[in-house]
Structure formats: structure tokens, C-alpha cells
């Protein structure tokens with residue numbers, strides 16, 4: 001499943017999408033969990049009893065702000081989460 | 095074999111009990127809707143379930159499995175299992191429309207778009223965690239501001255052919271835009287259409303994240319608002335938005351169907 005977490009508001013569309021099919025047999029040892037400096041990701045068991053990850057509830061309404069430090073203006077050339085997730089399951093919409 | 099589904103929404107508890115031994119497809123034995131008011135989550139679920147069982151003439155031990163969904167699904171202590179609204183909605187919709195690929199679910203407090211694989215499994219979803227202007231409660235608040243019921247509001251919007259864009263992205267600012275329209279003596283039907291167009295456009299932007307494939311099905315309380323259905327069709331640029339028979343109960347029905355599958 002592609003799970004899109006986030007929102008659209010007056011300033012733009014802020015979604016993190018996770019291709020949870022890739023998490024099931026994660027080849028990166030769940031590196032997203034420790035790769036994100038804010039600890040935004042967490043394990044969950046989905047409705048089909050597969051172990052996947054999701055964006056924690058408390059971050060889903062504030063992605064534009066919480067991820068700002070990692071975006072180019074925050075000094076990062078690439079995002080820690082997408083770099084850590086070598087299977088390529090994580091995408092940002094902005 | 096009887097199974098049940100409970101949808102613990104933000105304002106209502108919905109229960110569906112199905113008979114899986116009916117000839118052909120499982121049949122809906124009972125639907126029950128409760129407005130819990132001040133009753134707590136688990137007590138509300140207990141009461142709604144007991145009332146549904148009584149209305150169906152069943153005892154608890156005659157129901158083999160109960161699945162729960164909705165924002166309060168974890169509070170349903172007697173549930174055998176719980177599933178997300180996406181899975182429950184996808185399964186419930188497949189009962190009415192096996193050809194459904196895109197599900198638009200607009201309830202009181204939130205909206206979401208779900209893509210399905212054609213077998214009642216959700217494969218892609220997007221919600222909007224922030225914007226209540228893409229949900230039913232916003233339309234309801236605006237109908238109150240115009241001193242209309244939500245039904246009158248929806249019907250009034252169908253009498254308008256004006257297109258007044260509302261730019262505000264959050265309910266507070268959108269509300270002030272509506273107040274300005276009222277003060278400038280804009281006809282009520284034009285305001286109603288502007289509001290429903292705005293809600294539809296926010297919902298549509300979210301659904302586009304998962305892609306709009308036919309057939310498109312709308313579930314949730316906004317199904318009863320013909321003005322919103324029309325606005326959604328225009329916004330999504332589709333000829334038809336299919337509407338299930340018991341739109342508020344689709345997720346609870348999906349739970350009951352998933353509970354039956356788990357028992358087989």
C-alpha cells in the first residue's frame with residue numbers, strides 16, 4: 001500500500017508517502033527509524049498483519065515545519081530519511 | 095454464522111450485523127446508529143452493540159467475531175480485532191460495487207481518498223490531517239450560519255449556477271469569507287454552492303494524490319447532500335459518482351465482512 005501522511009494548506013501540499021510493500025521485507029534494517037533525527041517513523045502492524053512503518057500521528061499535521069531543518073535551506077543536500085531508506089519506500093511531495 | 099462490525103466515529107457509533115449463511119452474498123441483518131453524547135468510548139460501543147443485538151434478536155454468543163474500525167476502534171474492548179478505516183471502507187464498498195477503484199470517504203470531521211485493487215483491498219490512501227474545510231462539519235457549520243438545515247443547504251446549492259471561489263484554506267478564514275458574502279447580500283443558494291464547491295475541491299485535491307480511476311464511490315455522511323455530490327463530480331471531472339445504499343454504515347459493514355473472512 002502507498003500510505004500518504006500529511007495535509008494540504010494555503011502554503012502547499014505536504015505529504016510523506018510510504019510504499020509499505022517495501023517495508024515488509026525491508027533490506028535496510030528499518031534504518032528510517034533511527035535515520036530521521038526527529039524520530040518521525042514508527043513500526044506498526046497493518047491490517048494484513050504485515051510489519052510496516054508509518055509516520056507518527058503527532059507529526060502528521062506539522063510536516064512543513066518538522067522537516068524544514070532537513071530540507072536544502074536547513075543545510076542538507078539529501079534527506080536523512082530517504083537516504084536511510086535504501087529500498088526507496090519514502091517520498092516527499094515537496 | 096453471524097459477524098459484526100463497529101465503526102467508532104468521532105460523533106457516532108455504527109453497528110452492522112451480517113448473516114454469512116444467507117444464500118449468495120452475506121446479507122445485512124441489522125444496522126444500528128447511536129449518538130453517544132456524553133457516554134465514554136467503551137461504554138458507548140457496548141451500548142450500541144447491545145442495542146443492535148436486541149434489535150436483531152441475537153445474543154452476543156451467537157456472533158462469531160466482531161471487528162472494529164474508526165478513530166475510537168481501540169476502545170472497543172470486546173472486538174476480536176480492529177482495522178483501519180481504509181481497509182474497512184474498501185471492503186464495505188466492494189460489497190456494493192465490485193468495480194470500484196477510487197473511494198472518497200467524507201465524514202463529519204475528516205475526508206480521505208482510497209484506491210482499491212478491485213478485490214476490496216486498499217492499496218493507496220491519502221487523508222488530510224489538518225484541514226476540516228474538507229469535511230462535513232464545515233458544511234454543517236456554514237449551513238447553520240445561513241440558518242438552513244444541511245439538507246436545505248445542499249438542495250439550495252443545486253439552484254445556483256454561480257461559481258464563487260473561496261480561497262481560504264482553513265475553516266476560520268473560510269467562515270469569514272462566508273460572513274462577507276452574507277453581508278454583501280449574496281443569495282443563499284450561491285453561498286451554499288460556493289461552500290460545497292470549496293469542500294469538494296479540497297477533497298478532490300486529496301483524492302488526486304491516490305489518482306482518480308473509475309468507478310468512483312462516495313461514502314460517509316456527505317452522500318446525503320446532493321449539492322456536494324454534484325460539486326464533487328464537477329471537481330473530479332467524472333460523469334458519475336456511485337453512492338451505496340447505506341453510506342454511513344459501509345465501514346462497519348466492511349468490518350463485519352472482514353470478521354467473516356477471518357473466521358473462514
Ligand code: SF4
Nearest residue numbers: 023026031032085089
Ligand atoms: S521506510 Fe524504508 S527503511 Fe523504513 S522500514 Fe520501510 S523500507 Fe525499511
Ligand code: SF4
Nearest residue numbers: 036038067070080081
Ligand atoms: S525530512 Fe528529516 S525530519 Fe522529515 S522525515 Fe525526513 S529525516 Fe525526518
